Amino acid sequence: MTSALLTDRYELTMLDAGLRDGTALRRSVFEVFTRRLPAGRRYGIVAGTGRFLEQLSRFRFGDDELAWLAEADVVGSETLDWLADYRFTGDIQGYREGEVFFPNSPLLVVESSFAEAVLLETLALSVFNYDSAVASAAARMVSAADGRPLAEMGSRRTGEWSAVAAARAAFIAGFGATSNMEAGRLWGVPTMGTAAHAFTLLHDSEEDAFRSQVDALGPGTTLLIDTYDIPKAVETAVRVAGPELGSVRIDSGDLPQLVAEVRAQLDSLGATGTRITVTNDLDEFTIAALRAAPVDSYGVGTSVVTGSGHPAASMVFKLVAHHDADGRWVSVGKKSAEKATVGGRKFPVRARRGGIASAEIVRVGSQEVGASERTLLVPLVTGGEIDPRWLGPEGVLAARSHREAAVGELPPAAFSLGRGEAIIPTRYEVV
Amino acid sequence: MTSALLTDRYELTMLDAGLRDGTALRRSVFEVFTRRLPAGRRYGIVAGTGRFLEQLSRFRFGDDELAWLAEADVVGSETLDWLADYRFTGDIQGYREGEVFFPNSPLLVVESSFAEAVLLETLALSVFNYDSAVASAAARMVSAADGRPLAEMGSRRTGEWSAVAAARAAFIAGFGATSNMEAGRLWGVPTMGTAAHAFTLLHDSEEDAFRSQVDALGPGTTLLIDTYDIPKAVETAVRVAGPELGSVRIDSGDLPQLVAEVRAQLDSLGATGTRITVTNDLDEFTIAALRAAPVDSYGVGTSVVTGSGHPAASMVFKLVAHHDADGRWVSVGKKSAEKATVGGRKFPVRARRGGIASAEIVRVGSQEVGASERTLLVPLVTGGEIDPRWLGPEGVLAARSHREAAVGELPPAAFSLGRGEAIIPTRYEVV
The missing domain is CATH 3.20.140.10 (nicotinate phosphoribosyltransferase)
Structure with missing residues (x-):
């Protein structure tokens, strides 16, 4: 064109x-x-x-x-x-x-x-x-994250071709990956993502959904644990995927407290290597506020693709x-x-x-x-x-x-x- | 694609x-x-x-x-x-x-x-x-303008394809035209625009620039009058185009006062039908603040294509x-x-x-x-x-x-x- x-x-x-x-x-x-x-x-x-x-x-x-x-x-x-x-x-x-x-x-x-x-x-x-x-907003998030990896997940919050540009710009600024497939194809940005709440809701039980995902993507996948009850989901996730479960994702709630609780529960279940990724309306300020929490990585949406204000x-x-x-x-x-x-x-x-x-x-x-x-x-x-x-x-x-x-x-x-x-x-x- | x-x-x-x-x-x-x-x-x-x-x-x-x-x-x-x-x-x-x-x-x-x-x-x-x-931001600008026409001119302030979408959305919300050519071609949005400051600066004098523009586009065109001195530019504009000059555009300064002065000067030169368009970082609030000023139309850039906040x-x-x-x-x-x-x-x-x-x-x-x-x-x-x-x-x-x-x-x-x-x-x- x-x-x-x-x-x-x-x-x-x-x-x-x-x-x-x-x-x-x-x-x-x-x-x-x-x-x-x-x-x-x-x-x-x-x-x-x-x-x-x-x-x-x-x-x-x-x-x-x-x-x-x-x-x-x-x-x-x-x-x-x-x-x-x-x-x-x-x-x-x-x-x-x-x-x-x-x-x-x-x-x-x-x-x-x-x-x-x-x-x-x-x-x-x-x-x-x-x-x-x-890129200017993304660079601030990268420094706020203090070495923890960031993924750009904001395609849905900006025009569909701007989304591709945003994924590319965030990667240049130090993000590690994007959810956007076209940015992967056109610009070589690493892509990531596993499942949304809809996938859990589609199944007859959370366990069915987790099992389906682990069957398809292996135990190293990231399971989304906040569709229903988080402690139950963590228990189910580790039971289904085993302690080698790659990651869990939390997309809602009071993150500092939730993350600490989920970390403790994962550890108590022997899933000490399972990482925690959080994705709930983050920006550079909420990322910085999570520095003391046992978060392993961040997914950032709206704020990065809209230049954080x-x-x-x-x-x-x-x-x-x-x-x-x-x-x-x-x-x-x-x-x-x-x-x-x-x-x-x-x-x-x-x-x-x-x-x-x-x-x-x-x-x-x-x-x-x-x-x-x-x-x-x-x-x-x-x-x-x-x-x-x-x-x-x-x-x-x-x-x-x-x-x-x-x-x-x-x-x-x-x-x-x-x-x-x-x-x-x-x-x-x-x- | x-x-x-x-x-x-x-x-x-x-x-x-x-x-x-x-x-x-x-x-x-x-x-x-x-x-x-x-x-x-x-x-x-x-x-x-x-x-x-x-x-x-x-x-x-x-x-x-x-x-x-x-x-x-x-x-x-x-x-x-x-x-x-x-x-x-x-x-x-x-x-x-x-x-x-x-x-x-x-x-x-x-x-x-x-x-x-x-x-x-x-x-x-x-x-x-x-x-x-x-569209949601644009609709507020349309009601703030209270019947005066608005043009969308913000292509440069958003991703290049989002710009086309923005022109279309603003038109749906009641704007009358856009500067964006692709929105004209793809979606039938009326297009507008005549000259930037660069055109005046390129010429050896403001008068040369105005004459060139009037020769190309006719006296009904819109002349940009704030590259150097506004009162001198108004005088030159009416001398070059005659009192049938279509419009003048003001892109800087304290608009309510400037607009009143320019209106008075145009009227004193017999250019009573010449319209005044203003384009200086407008949003719904500054548009509303100009209701009492003799503005004939508005050009809106950044704020409309970025949803006004x-x-x-x-x-x-x-x-x-x-x-x-x-x-x-x-x-x-x-x-x-x-x-x-x-x-x-x-x-x-x-x-x-x-x-x-x-x-x-x-x-x-x-x-x-x-x-x-x-x-x-x-x-x-x-x-x-x-x-x-x-x-x-x-x-x-x-x-x-x-x-x-x-x-x-x-x-x-x-x-x-x-x-x-x-x-x-x-x-x-x-x-």
Whole structure:
């Protein structure tokens, strides 16, 4: 399916007017950044890069799209001809997927004709705003879980294709698995899940249901124990599966107390190796509150796929420089009060002290990288060619690993769940 | 693209175990409902029905999906054979798209074998939870706007395909247009939009940009006037387009005051017919706060596509009845404290007094419909055949029109933006 109509109409009308007066062919630089983190957050995690690049490779106006644009009278016939040949031929640099970001970090830098770049605004922002919102929330859950594994189970709480993106973003942020099958197939995210309450209810008894599941999936499976009475279910589970029962799952109730009781009962039945997983409307705060409880793993739904209160990452896509009529670069920025933009092409680095991040430095007009600094932009697309390192399941694994390294550079206070400002300042250095 | 892997893994493992022990072939009834409305909301709007039905028609396991499931060792080979032939052959009834709903309204009733229905849980919930969250928020914005037109412009603030769904859901809820092109093509939603700040910044002067836009789109276009200085932009806009200028758009600043100043300036320049549209981070509350200002239309972004603080509608998909081994219906429900479910097949009606909704009555075991009552379930799928009335752009128009009628039945207090309970009670009548 083409991604070419996942755009706002104004991108096409700007293109149309700009092709008529020639300005659309001016070489231009657009940047993606956010002006602020969600209230209280210390850092964000970039996600969506690999998805954006795959959508970019499908950004083509075929006969159907052109016929519809003509019928809807959106643009003139010369613009339709131009769209028929559309291929992005410019350069895109960006933060690596999985990188940490802060207010005004230039996450994506798109350089091409205005015409080629302006069409990508909505697609780029849809992908980065959603995926980064999920990854940023997920990273907080990962640090709250303090080493215990997390699974993403929120597909049902977001649009059906956003669900696939959310599973991928949460995995990049450090979750270990997802319930979402398409994320397994497309992006190589490990999948998990065994049974819902419906499976127990379908059977004539809980014991029948457990036996059926153990027959099909083996004693290492996870049995759901809160359909009826939890202590009875634990007894039945261990009787049916034996003490080698893999896990039990609790999806309701007062978790800290329940988990302790279930642990004690499992141990008393000899099922000392049986793990406990909990899945009841968790977020980073309730995960942290379970640190003292004998929980072995968490399943997180709504809160991770909706960005834990912040379902969009507030990123914008702004023109920062363009050629004038004589081919000289002009820096530009919107002047209206609360949305002012710093013009000019940016070269961001992360300054570090003793290996710990100390500042986000955004240089304008200089590509200098100091000895203790780390450069943040990598080439994603060069002359229209997408770098294959960032694509597919391999790109996801690379992003997950980069996230671990980048988060590892943050000062410990970054992981506080209390409200605070960005953990390091963003400073402009304009040469 | 198939929708068959837009599922959670546990649906497939339940299927696998249930096919082995035969229970998966038991006739079953699943229902979709929500236990509560978002805090403070008085009603919700069902959206997603037409999208769900279209996804259902694409729910097929092809060679690629089966090969991946085999490789990932999710289910056994007999289950793979069963999946290869999967077609939903059962019945689905539901609230009409655009209908008003309340806590425990049975929005969708799926009757088929357990096997056929259980696979649809995630897909159904993803679609209804997201689309209904958007429509429910959008309906509040529509009532806050008090007759002034609204456009949905939030594509960039949600996943790229959720954006298409959001445009459709907002239109059903009463918005007049969207910026999203794919929603125009797929669902017939009217599209709108003219230019961003980038277009002004690209040109050597604001006047050049306005002239280019008016040349391309005619004087009836909407000019964006807050890139630099608003009073200067208004003056330039009217000089370039003439007093027949269609609209000006303001995307920043203190709107009530700015709008009044711009209106006065437009009038003083003779552009008394030029409309003012505002688009600066609006939600139902800021829209209501602009009632006294001379605004002609609103563009809403983030808040509508993220459900204005409630990005998922909390709907669940629950087994409520199934055949036992002898083919007799058994009502079932989860017993654990806070998630108890009323078992048995439901027949909901809306009771009315003087044409105004007074209660949601959910009958269990009786299909009675009283004289002042309106039945709420309509057939969506019968014996596997999807009713075409609910599909495509026609389905969207029918839903929009039904929403208007259903919202029109609500008591006036339903439209208060203050926090409150569901505007009418939901009552069970168990025969």
